[in-house]
Amino acid sequence: MAPVPAQATEITIGELSERSGVPASALRFYERKGLIRSRRTAGNQRRYRREVLRQVAFIRASHHLGIPLSVIGDALAKLPEGQAPTREFWARASECWSAELNARIKRLENMRDRFTECIGCGCLSFEQCGLVNPGDQLGGKRSGPYRLFDA
Amino acid sequence: MAPVPAQATEITIGELSERSGVPASALRFYERKGLIRSRRTAGNQRRYRREVLRQVAFIRASHHLGIPLSVIGDALAKLPEGQAPTREFWARASECWSAELNARIKRLENMRDRFTECIGCGCLSFEQCGLVNPGDQLGGKRSGPYRLFDA
DNA sequence: AGTTGACTTGAACCCTTGTTCAAGTTTGAC
DNA sequence: GTCAAACTTGAACAAGGGTTCAAGTCAACT
DSSP: OOOOOSSOSSBOHHHHHHHHTOOHHHHHHHHHTTSSOOEEOTTSOEEBOTHHHHHHHHHHHHHHTTOOHHHHHHHHHTSOTTOOOOHHHHHHHHHHHHHHHHHHHHHHHHHHHHHHHHHHHOOOOTTTOTTTSTTOOSOOOSSOOOOSOOO | OOOOOSSOSEEOHHHHHHHHTOOHHHHHHHHHTTSSOOEEOTTSOEEEETHHHHHHHHHHHHHHTTOOHHHHHHHHHTSOTTOOOOHHHHHHHHHHHHHHHHHHHHHHHHHHHHHHHHHHHOOOOTTTOTTTSTTOOSOOOSSOOOOSOOO
């Protein structure tokens, strides 16, 4: 039979994968990116503390919200060494994430409204239309804006 | 001096790039992807019709909304050969894009609400928390869910 | 005709979030 | 001690949306 440590306090990557539903490849990837950590056995295999299960849950939940792994990593880095996220931690992170979500929703609503306006005016000017050129990336040296439609 | 066709009805890639604020590399990329088209000179250089300026505006505006280039391409493919987008075209596309935006906004709002709930309950179960496991990807063979927090 | 800036190409590279593969090693139950 | 399952690694690939580079060609002005 295969090695299945019965009551160990540490878990293998296979067990973590099975319990979390996250493929082992993704777990290794998270580890490479510094999101989770493991101890190594004498034979160089990973052993995870049980807290990591909660960390992975946090990673997945945050990721499903569209938070980039790098940002999730920054948040997790603030945890004390190898600790599971406490309720306080979760609450603090949740504020950031909620703010993020709200900002994203607002941005989309803005764009939708601007878009609707643009349909009305039919401009799509490279210089003046915030939709075409949101960051004002154009220097603004050219003659005049022009219209999208001949009509 | 460099070649700058004074009053030509066709424009070079450099001119298109300058007028649109879109790097030439991106314009070539769009062309490879079939979003825009060009005639070639005897010397194999691109020459664009002026309509393409409006098409590029349309591409950028749509892209800033988060519409993938492939979808924008599908929309543009419905234009009659080398035509600039008409008001009708714009109106039709706008319906699609608006629907897209509204769907995205709703999805974000749903997630935000679920997230807020989750903060309240502190569960983050791999099996039951829609936030951790939105697609119900886990088979559901394991014992019980557990809590994220020790508290 | 010469100069020089603008143009051409394909290939390689960037980021993100992973998956898949091959080849070899460890672990643990029997 | 044996055996198979589980583990290890690095590299290559994916998609999306491009950028940058090298090496060479073209176009326009003088």
